[in-house]
Amino acid sequence: EAQVTQNPRYLITVTGKKLTVTCSQNMNHEYMSWYRQDPGLGLRQIYYSMNVEVTDKGDVPEGYKVSRKEKRNFPLILESPSPNQTSLYFCASSLPGTNTEAFFGQGTRLTVV
């Protein structure tokens, strides 16, 4: 089954404690991205990757890091989480240069206290 898998689904952590949210896709998609969803703001892109070892900032990259060492994986790293990073996070993948939709993971609800 074609899917994007994120882990964990729910996470409560404390300010400053480094964490990683994993994302894996099994569709051989080149393009992957991370979004955060906040009430009234829709989804905003954090980082994206066009292919292995190619990443770039989206609209709200501050406080986040990513890496793309393998095509299927695109982890999101919060080196020192802060309460304003409490949000619902989505990973997505798609084929580049096509008109197909982005496939989304199930979402990760992060709370930073």
Add this chain to the structure above:
Amino acid sequence: AQKITQTQPGMFVQEKEAVTLDCTYDTSDPSYGLFWYKQPSSGEMIFLIYQGSYDQQNATEGRYSLNFQKARKSANLVISASQLGDSAMYFCAMREGISSGSARQLTFGSGTQLTVLP
């Protein structure tokens, strides 16, 4: 400036009736794609329908259709014969530069919460 504007934070519709969710967009790129996603209370993002800027006809997918008015830069989603299961948040999104061969980011609107009344 907002690239995607959804002016209806919340909408109500009676079961079995049709409803239109508004979406306007802003781009100077001649090549772009417009997407609608549904997010039920469980949280997942479900792709509904796509419209390309060069498509001559309005897109349709089952009970979903897209009323694409290019000159007005609007891409309204029409849901016919609403069902209780249609109650969800609906997002309009745009990807620019489709023809460039690179997948640009999806830019989302703020969403419309649709409630279907029995």
